[in-house]
Amino acid sequence: MAYDRQGRKKDFPVFDCDSHIFEPPDLWERYMARGEREFAKGHLYYDIDLGTAVVNGAVSYTDPRMNNHPAERWHPGLSKADSGSIPPWDPTWDEKVGRNAITRDPYARLKDMDAAGIDQVMVFPSMPMVGLLPLVHNAEAARISARAYNDWVDDYCSVSRKRLFPCAMLPVQKVEYAIDELRRIAKKGFKGAFVRPVLVNGLYPTFPEFDPLWREFEELDIALGMHTFIAPGLMRELAPRIEGSSDAGAAVQTSPIGLGTYSPGQFLPNVMKGMGTPINGNEVLSFMAEATTWTTAVLMTGWLEKFPRLRVAVLESNGGWLPLVLDKCESYLTLYRYLIETADPPVQIGNPREAFHRQCYIAFEGDEDQVFRMWDQYENIGLWSSDMPHHDAEDAWEALDNMEKWDVPLAAQKKLLGENARRLYQIEPELCVTEAPAEYEPTKLPRYLD
Numbered sequence: 001m002a003y004d005r006q007g008r009k010k011d012f013p014v015f016d017c018d019s020h021i022f023e024p025p026d027l028w029e030r031y032m033a034r035g036e037r038e039f040a041k042g043h044l045y046y047d048i049d050l051g052t053a054v055v056n057g058a059v060s061y062t063d064p065r066m067n068n069h070p071a072e073r074w075h076p077g078l079s080k081a082d083s084g085s086i087p088p089w090d091p092t093w094d095e096k097v098g099r100n101a102i103t104r105d106p107y108a109r110l111k112d113m114d115a116a117g118i119d120q121v122m123v124f125p126s127m128p129m130v131g132l133l134p135l136v137h138n139a140e141a142a143r144i145s146a147r148a149y150n151d152w153v154d155d156y157c158s159v160s161r162k163r164l165f166p167c168a169m170l171p172v173q174k175v176e177y178a179i180d181e182l183r184r185i186a187k188k189g190f191k192g193a194f195v196r197p198v199l200v201n202g203l204y205p206t207f208p209e210f211d212p213l214w215r216e217f218e219e220l221d222i223a224l225g226m227h228t229f230i231a232p233g234l235m236r237e238l239a240p241r242i243e244g245s246s247d248a249g250a251a252v253q254t255s256p257i258g259l260g261t262y263s264p265g266q267f268l269p270n271v272m273k274g275m276g277t278p279i280n281g282n283e284v285l286s287f288m289a290e291a292t293t294w295t296t297a298v299l300m301t302g303w304l305e306k307f308p309r310l311r312v313a314v315l316e317s318n319g320g321w322l323p324l325v326l327d328k329c330e331s332y333l334t335l336y337r338y339l340i341e342t343a344d345p346p347v348q349i350g351n352p353r354e355a356f357h358r359q360c361y362i363a364f365e366g367d368e369d370q371v372f373r374m375w376d377q378y379e380n381i382g383l384w385s386s387d388m389p390h391h392d393a394e395d396a397w398e399a400l401d402n403m404e405k406w407d408v409p410l411a412a413q414k415k416l417l418g419e420n421a422r423r424l425y426q427i428e429p430e431l432c433v434t435e436a437p438a439e440y441e442p443t444k445l446p447r448y449l450d
Contacts, residue, residue: 003077003115005397005436013431014396015418016113016121018227018315018363018385021156022048022072022103023128023149031148040148043141046128048072049448055132064448065089070283071126072099074393075442076115083391099445100389106159108443113163115440116386117396119418119432122165122192122425123157124227124315125149126390129169131229134196135262142171143181150185162430167225168193172200175209179216186220191425193217194225194315197294198263206297211306218309223424227315228290230282231263265289283392291317292325295356299329302349304359311424312360313383319364319371322378326353357381361424364416365392366399372406375416382416383424397436 025047032040045054048069051062068088078097086093102109103126113121124130129149136142146169157164168185170178170193182193195205203209205226217224265286272281291314298304304312329352333340340349363385364371364378371378387393396417403413422429 003440005076005115005117005395005440006438008117008397008436009434010117010396010400011431011434012414013119013418013429014117014384014433015421015427015429016118016386016388016396017313017361017383017421017424018124019118019121019388020071020103020124020126020390021153022126023152024104025049027148027152031152032144036144040141040144043138044128044132044136044145046132048127053128053132055135056137068093068097068391069099070391072103072389072445073097073391074387074389075100075102076112076395076440077442080392094444094447098442099447101443101445102389104445105443106156106164110160110163111440112388112442114433114437115395116388117400117433117436118386120163120165120422120427120430121386122167122421123153124167124194124225125153125169127229130194130196130227133169134172134198134200136173137201139171139173139177139201142173143177146171146177146181147184150181150188150190154185154188154190163432165191165425165427167191170195170213172205172210172213175213178213182213182216182220182222186222190222191427192223192225192313194227196229197226197290198231204297205294206301206303214307214310218307221309221426223426224310224312225315226291226294226312228265228287228317229263231265231286231290232269232280232282263290264293287317288321292321295322295325295360296329299326299352299355300333300349302347304355305348305350308359310359313424314360314362315383316363316385316387318368319362319378319382320368322356322362323374326356361420366394366396366402369402369406372402372408375403375406375408375412379412379415380420383421384417 023046028037028041028045041054042057051064051067053060066088073083083097086096102112133142133145136145150168153166157166168181168190170181172178172195185193197205263286265282268285269280269282272279295314333349333352340347357380361381361383363383365385365387371382384399386395399417418429
């Protein structure tokens with residue numbers, strides 16, 4: 001599909017709270033000291049160009065002829081229907097879809113932001129750091145990897161400090177390392193850092209072992225992002241059945257994280273694989289499963305009350321599920337209030353809705369009609385995200401169209417499309433895009449890179 005946003009206009013700044021790069025292979029070469037590089041690469045390495053991944057010493061490969069690059073292929077003008085209709089082995093794939101260079105080229109990103117109606121953006125990583133770094137067992141390797149990524153993304157965003165903002169990755173395998181890195185990136189001017197809400201070496205982020213880290217977030221006044229991701233790993237109980245299915249090779253080949261269970265989002269794709277379906281389903285539920293699990297845990301345990309100055313965003317999980325989770329938490333806290341009131345030692349658990357609205361935000365995407373229909377429940381906590389260049393991304397023009405469709409008031413539109421995100425991250429507004437460009441062509445990476 002050709003770019004068709006010409007003539008679109010807006011008069012207020014849009015902040016994209018969650019957009020992505022894809023970590024290039026030379027991140028390991030250029031941003032790690034020689035004495036640390038090979039050690040770290042033995043625990044975590046990802047070369048998207050060659051389809052090679054290393055996690056905890058286990059090597060896996062993806063056939064480049066079959067890789068549709070879901071984290072790299074969206075650009076303004078590309079619809080989901082068009083993107084999903086062309087298989088990666090089609091000779092026209094590169095021309096009609098292709099790999100978007102914004103994952104590595106910040107100047108290409110600025111051009112795409114203009115085309116998408118985006119003024120400012122918080123930049124997050126993709127598979128290696130969001131998906132796989134939390135699964136690395138060795139804390140020293142995690143520390144080296146997180147530091148290298150944070151330096152790389154800081155340089156990436158340096159081409160436009162008023163438009164591009166880096167979000168840091170933390171090596172939570174060791175709390176002391178995470179605190180050291182948080183302090184380091186705070187001195188560099190980062191506005192936020194994030195953690196994936198999954199088990200890391202057997203510990204969940206809400207466990208008390210992590211309390212010193214969250215207190216440091218409060219002291220440094222840094223926003224915390226709980227960023228979810230897909231969970232494709234096999235589970236031991238289902239592995240024999242999946243290995244016997246017709247497409248088991250693809251499932252095993254592209255799952256470098258091994259047989260361990262790290263995320264609640266792993267169950268559905270493994271059930272579907274066990275049924276022999278051609279789609280594994282990990283993107284459908286994984287994001288929401290991780291987010292709803294974390295949200296329910298913090299609301300039902302008084303975790304937010306322990307850290308009253310903490311600002312938290314729930315990212316890349318969609319937002320339509322939130323009212324139901326808030327209702328259920330409130331209902332069952334009421335039913336079991338006697339357990340809270342008689343607990344020894346005493347525990348403080350506040351009203352879930354009040355606690356979430358006091359300290360938390362939630363990201364939504366431009367096609368979530370349920371969020372726009374219930375706009376009043378999200379007006380002060382909703383954060384619009386493009387998710388570009390992931391294959392399910394949308395631009396700001398689509399979000400504006402859907403808000404108009406559901407009669408979202410202009411004042412609420414401004415909050416949902418930027419004011420809330422800037423309040424979370426404490427960033428000054430910058431209006432750069434008032435009209436879509438007359439011409440736009442995406443900048444693409446070659447399919448195969450030497």
